[in-house]
Amino acid sequence: MSHRMPPQVLAALARTQCPPAAAELLTASQYSKRLLLLRALADEAGADPRFDAHWRLLAMAERADPDAVRQVVGYPLVGAWAARALRRVHGDDTPSGTPASGDVGLADGLAAVAAAAAARAGVPFRVRLPLRRGALVLPSVGALTHPTARDVLIEGGRGGAPCPPGFRRLPLTALPPAGPHAAPVPFDDLDPHRAPDGGSGPAVVPTDRATDDDRARWHTLWRDAMALLERAAPERAAELAALLGCVVPLRTPAAGLVAATMPDAFGAAFTSRPTTAVDLAATLAHEIQHSKLAAVLDLVPLHRAGPEPRHWAPWRPDPRPFGGLLQGLYAHVALADLWGRIAALRGPEERTAWDAHARCWAQAGAVLPGLVQAPELTAEGREFAQAMADAYARLPAYPGALGPRARAAAEVEAARRVRIGRRMGTALR
Structure with a gap:
């Protein structure tokens, strides 16, 4: 089956939104991709x-x-x-x-x-x-x-x-539905194919079968995270209800929370158990952005770049390929929006949320101007990047974010200068 991406749907997705028409298109196109994979396996057999x-x-x-x-x-x-x-x-x-x-x-x-x-x-x-x-x-x-x-x-x-x-x-057990008209979300601690691909790093390891206590803690965090999303950003909750196909629990590494996405496992969120509901809400929102963009890229070529890791991403210590930069930026624009909305609720996590909002805001803002002008983008990619930049520019100027944004911007600028210094030092060797 052929799937066409209408310009208005692509524009909505570029703004990190996911209206029902977009969710239906992404889900249908990924199902068609699945059928094509099975057909290819049949040919090989x-x-x-x-x-x-x-x-x-x-x-x-x-x-x-x-x-x-x-x-x-x-x-x-x-x-x-x-x-x-x-x-x-x-x-x-x-x-x-x-x-x-x-x-x-x-x-x-x-x-x-x-x-x-x-x-x-x-x-x-x-x-x-x-x-x-x-x-x-x-x-x-x-x-x-x-x-x-x-x-x-x-x-x-x-x-x-x-x-x-x-x-x-x-x-196979399940977490409660993510929305009033959604189905329960499978909590998959069984499937032998639940390990993300090796490129994600050695810390990304699925858990063994969850104990009753583990599952109870997940249920509590999940319930509170969904309630928080409904209050702060109901459209993000609706997005999860429409697209999230399963949650795969990962072992918690020594460094803390770890999460991942597999492009071939559309709708799966791989994550270790966060300590708070707000962290789970942000993690799920983050990973579903990666699933969305991977599905978009299956339908629309947004860039012609190769896999060389040569782009600076302020949210990562290592250089990223252009596709990875685009993925990270897309998630950070969505997270800047989500964290700002959570902070504006003025709940117990307000201070942490302002800092997280400011960090995502500064990191995305440092990359967006260059990406919008990147020669690697296709015509559709330029429109996508510009719509993403417009969405970023429309983020509210929260009074409570002024101080955190200034500090975060200074930290990102300092990191940029360190990177420039390293590049110059390498060039002079």
């Missing part, structure tokens, strides 16, 4: 009879209940599996850089997707699948575990898929 059988089961489930299949195929971590599987087929995701040999897990991976879809759709099926580390995970559904079994025969029908004798069922 060729005449594999197991893959073909699972493909037919998925098609049967789709005919019986398209919404059930959409829930599974559209699940963020199915995208992570499909993209990684395709990269492995082409030798792009192995440590040696050489093509994976023989069994790359295409049939088993599709079998788990097809079984989950058939179980949701109430379609009769019978599939034998191997266990990995004592567990079989059905995406968006849950897991079956056994201490010694190597495989499991799953059978299902109109009554769903009963747990086989001797196995333990671990359901």
Whole structure:
């Protein structure tokens, strides 16, 4: 299916907004991308009879209940599996850089997707699948575990898929809906494809299965974060309700909070557990900006830059590729808006929120003028950057932000001078 980005929708997204038309377009286009990935895997599988059988089961489930299949195929971590599987087929995701040999897990991976879809759709099926580390995970559904079994025969029908004798069922739990008309948000501490790609760094590690106490703390933070977003920025809460497909808990590193996004897992937010609800609200808003922009870039080429990390980003100690700079800037404009709104509520987090607002405001303001004029931008990219700059310019001149903004601007300018000094020193060597 072809998806066209109307200029008015692109302009709204550039302003970091996400009206219903934009959310529908991004979600639909990402689902089409998912179907294309599965089709590409089918082409790579060729005449594999197991893959073909699972493909037919998925098609049967789709005919019986398209919404059930959409829930599974559209699940963020199915995208992570499909993209990684395709990269492995082409030798792009192995440590040696050489093509994976023989069994790359295409049939088993599709079998788990097809079984989950058939179980949701109430379609009769019978599939034998191997266990990995004592567990079989059905995406968006849950897991079956056994201490010694190597495989499991799953059978299902109109009554769903009963747990086989001797196995333990671990359901996929969920956080409460992010809005009045939204569905519960899966809290995925099971899926084997929930680890963000290696480029995110060694600190980005998924947690093991959450304990009841862990889950209770997440629920409390989540409830309070959603309530805060509804008060401060209801359009950000609506954006999360429309786009957030799952939350993947990460281990908390020694340095504190860590979060990440996977372009292939549209709608997934990977984050360690923050200590406060306001931090969780900001983290979720931050990560959904990255998902939005990644989906936009799948539809509209905003720049022609390569992957070379040579651009200064005041929110990072290392140089960034142009695409990374654009991603970071997009998130920081949204966060400057959100933190200002939270601070304006004059709640207990007011002082922290003004500082965070000022930091994001100063960092975005240091990069925006250069990015708007960047030769790497396409025509659509220039319009996108200008609309983002206009949104930044319309941020309110909060009286409470004057002092924090001045301090943050001075810190960013000092960091810029340090960078210029380093570049000059390198050039003179």
